[in-house]
Amino acid sequence: MNKIKILHMYADMLDLYGDSGNMEIIGYRCKMRGIECCIDRYSVDSEMPDFSAYDLIYIGGGADLEQQHIAEDLQKCRQGIKSAYDNGSFLFLICGGYQLLGRYYKDADGVEIPGLGIFSYYTVAEPNRKKRCIGNIVVKTNITGRETEIVGFENHGGQTMGVETPFGSVVCGHGNCTGSSHEGYFEKNVIATYMHGPCLAKNPEISDYVISYCLNRKSDAAVVLPELDDALELKCRQVMVERLVGKQEGK
Amino acid sequence: MNRILIFIGKLIVKILRLFKRNAGNLPGIVLWHLTRGKCVKMFRVDCPIIAVTGTNGKTSVTNCIARLFEKSGRNIIINREGNNLDTGICSLLLRYCDGAGRVKADMLILETDESHVPVVYSQLRLETLVVLNFFRDQLDRNGEMETLIQKINGFCKTFEGNLLLNGDDPNTARLGMANPANKNVRYFHAEPYAYATKEIFEASEGRFCPFCGEALGYEYYQYSHIGKFRCGKCGFGEYEPYITASGIDLEKPVFTADGHSYSPKLNSIYNIYNMTAVAGIAKLYGIKPEITEDVISNYTVNNGRMETFMLGDRKAVLNLAKNPVGANMTLRVMNEMNGEKELLFVLNDNVADGLDVSWIWDINFSIFRDVSRVVTSGTRAYDIAVRIKCSGYPAEKITVCPELDGAVAELAKTPGKKFVIANYTAVQPTRGALKRYSHRAGGDHE
Numbered sequence: 187m188n189k190i191k192i193l194h195m196y197a198d199m200l201d202l203y204g205d206s207g208n209m210e211i212i213g214y215r216c217k218m219r220g221i222e223c224c225i226d227r228y229s230v231d232s233e234m235p236d237f238s239a240y241d242l243i244y245i246g247g248g249a250d251l252e253q254q255h256i257a258e259d260l261q262k263c264r265q266g267i268k269s270a271y272d273n274g275s276f277l278f279l280i281c282g283g284y285q286l287l288g289r290y291y292k293d294a295d296g297v298e299i300p301g302l303g304i305f306s307y308y309t310v311a312e313p314n315r316k317k318r319c320i321g322n323i324v325v326k327t328n329i330t331g332r333e334t335e336i337v338g339f340e341n342h343g344g345q346t347m348g349v350e351t352p353f354g355s356v357v358c359g360h361g362n363c364t365g366s367s368h369e370g371y372f373e374k375n376v377i378a379t380y381m382h383g384p385c386l387a388k389n390p391e392i393s394d395y396v397i398s399y400c401l402n403r404k405s406d407a408a409v410v411l412p413e414l415d416d417a418l419e420l421k422c423r424q425v426m427v428e429r430l431v432g433k434q435e436g437k
Numbered sequence: 438m439n440r441i442l443i444f445i446g447k448l449i450v451k452i453l454r455l456f457k458r459n460a461g462n463l464p465g466i467v468l469w470h471l472t473r474g475k476c477v478k479m480f481r482v483d484c485p486i487i488a489v490t491g492t493n494g495k496t497s498v499t500n501c502i503a504r505l506f507e508k509s510g511r512n513i514i515i516n517r518e519g520n521n522l523d524t525g526i527c528s529l530l531l532r533y534c535d536g537a538g539r540v541k542a543d544m545l546i547l548e549t550d551e552s553h554v555p556v557v558y559s560q561l562r563l564e565t566l567v568v569l570n571f572f573r574d575q576l577d578r579n580g581e582m583e584t585l586i587q588k589i590n591g592f593c594k595t596f597e598g599n600l601l602l603n604g605d606d607p608n609t610a611r612l613g614m615a616n617p618a619n620k621n622v623r624y625f626h627a628e629p630y631a632y633a634t635k636e637i638f639e640a641s642e643g644r645f646c647p648f649c650g651e652a653l654g655y656e657y658y659q660y661s662h663i664g665k666f667r668c669g670k671c672g673f674g675e676y677e678p679y680i681t682a683s684g685i686d687l688e689k690p691v692f693t694a695d696g697h698s699y700s701p702k703l704n705s706i707y708n709i710y711n712m713t714a715v716a717g718i719a720k721l722y723g724i725k726p727e728i729t730e731d732v733i734s735n736y737t738v739n740n741g742r743m744e745t746f747m748l749g750d751r752k753a754v755l756n757l758a759k760n761p762v763g764a765n766m767t768l769r770v771m772n773e774m775n776g777e778k779e780l781l782f783v784l785n786d787n788v789a790d791g792l793d794v795s796w797i798w799d800i801n802f803s804i805f806r807d808v809s810r811v812v813t814s815g816t817r818a819y820d821i822a823v824r825i826k827c828s829g830y831p832a833e834k835i836t837v838c839p840e841l842d843g844a845v846a847e848l849a850k851t852p853g854k855k856f857v858i859a860n861y862t863a864v865q866p867t868r869g870a871l872k873r874y875s876h877r878a879g880g881d882h883e
Contacts, residue, residue, distance in 0.1 A: 387798070
């Protein structure tokens with residue numbers, strides 16, 4: 187089973203801060219290992235896909251306007267995404283994608299946009315539009331079984347609450363809420379996060395976690411991914427961690 | 438009251454000068470506070486004002502328009518140093534006004550930051566507004582694109598002066614609908630050039646009709662979302678251009694507009710658009726054709742916009758790219774030249790750049806043609822290296838040298854053509870490093 191199938195949702199509308207780069211990175215890391223990686227796209231007005239046929243469903247983040255635009259369309263996909271998730275497809279969700287799969291998103295004017303309610307967390311926008319969580323972020327995560335400090339960039343007004351199983355703990359930056367200790371949401375087949383950058387650029391372990399999951403989800407024989415030369419990625423992250431965490435200690 | 442404010446402002450300018458400090462912005466900031474944000478209201482400007490705004494190309498177009506009028510013998514005032522916020526314009530006018538705030542000139546030509554157009558021209562009467570393009574630029578600092586367009590659109594709703602808009606950018610062309618009563622809306626346009634495409638090539642904005650939400654149809658794309666578009670549902674995009682660039686040949690380079698042939702020095706499609714806007718203003722103001730031709734044919738820049746350096750016997754071209762569109766354009770110019778070449782990419786993440794560098798993922802590096810080596814530098818040298826690597830470029834051909842002089846030396850050690858791309862705060866340090874190398878290796882700086 188040397189093939190993974192990906193559905194990239196709303197690529198034309200939700201692509202803030204290089205979020206589409208995540209797909210380029212997954213594609214690159216598959217290609218380097220001879221794994222076939224097929225990426226289909228779905229957007230408003232596309233034909234309804236068979237969500238369960240995909241190993242990975244990916245939704246990026248967007249500006250408020252675009253997010254409202256898709257929220258309605260996304261409701262049409264609710265059943266499909268829910269059964270794919272129940273059947274073990276991986277959900278990788280950034281920012282807006284993260285928010286919209288929770289119970290609801292209440293915007294700065296108090297208007298509630300219903301989410302898909304697949305997860306029990308919910309998001310309330312910070313009423314002061316100028317008070318956003320913006321900046322580089324360092325998160326410590328354990329999802330691969332080995333504690334790793336990962337780096338991204340966050341920019342969100344939304345404060346996400348009711349998360350019981352976060353993606354990681356915040357070392358530097360905000361995370362789910364202004365000044366919170368946790369970032370994102372995690373299950374074995376779900377990564378939901380505010381980390382842009384794109385998220386996978388400097389964090390090859392996370393890319394490989396997603397790829398391994400997708401490859402192994404249907405088979406019993408665990409495929410071990412051949413190692414790649416990640417010297418540039420790791421050095422890139424190290425430079426940022428040293429800069430950011432060093433800064434924080436100096437406070 | 439005005440006299441007191443102006444007295445204070447002029448005094449600050451004098452004191453700064455006394456200490457040989459640049460008075461480009463500080464006097465304006467002080468007056469901004471004293472006037473509660475209305476720092477240009479106290480000036481009395483009786484002459485026409487032309488403002489130029491947009492994401493890319495403001496400085497070039499503003500300078501060219503100024504030359505049109507200078508060469509026509511008019512006495513003009515221009516913010517040449519690019520102090521384009523209200524406070525910068527206030528500081529500029531302080532230098533030229535009398536004690537009562539009266540500004541004496543035949544014409545004011547002002548580069549104006551996109552978000553400051555409504556601020557400045559709700560206080561000063563604007564005669565002509567040129568809008569070049571709107572691209573995603575430093576998102577985290579400026580807020581979202583749509584907010585910005587809405588701001589300018591709000592201004593245009595009551596504006597009755599001349600509006601010269603890029604008719605090939607849906608983001609700017611839509612401003613032409615803001616005030617249906619304004620009879621002075623004009624569009625500039627360009628026919629397809631040799632590298633225009635049928636399909637969109639780079640990540641971009643404005644894919645949907647702002648009036649009815651339909652996906653826009655394109656006859657051709659010149660670069661990013663700039664091209665001949667039309668909304669199949671509501672007809673947005675149907676207009677008669679006031680001036681059209683045709684016969685565009687970037688090899689020479691040459692183009693024709695309004696019956697005149699021009700040979701600009703800079704061979705990029707975005708320069709053709711800029712110069713078409715300049716020709717549009719010349720037409721609007723009845724500038725003599727020989728003057729327009731002279732200005733367009735001789736305009737070149739020495740500020741890191743397609744600037745040439747000789748590294749010994751190796752020619753290097755430097756271009757500023759503060760957003761994906763600028764970078765994609767530079768990659769195209771690089772590809773369109775024959776033979777092997779090497780690239781140095783300098784990426785910083787200082788406050789003025791926007792702290793986030795994810796915009797590099799919107800650059801389409803997969804188009805690389807005959808690029809034999811890449812060197813990366815700047816405070817985010819590794820980020821750009823990773824980005825280029827993940828586009829499929831062989832990692833072993835990438836060298837990371839965060840320190841700039843080292844990076845330039847690395848670039849220059851092999852023969853062949855060199856390209857250098859630097860983002861906003863990286864441009865001046867990169868120029869410095871290139872000049873230092875030139876100086877040591879005996880090359881020239883053209």
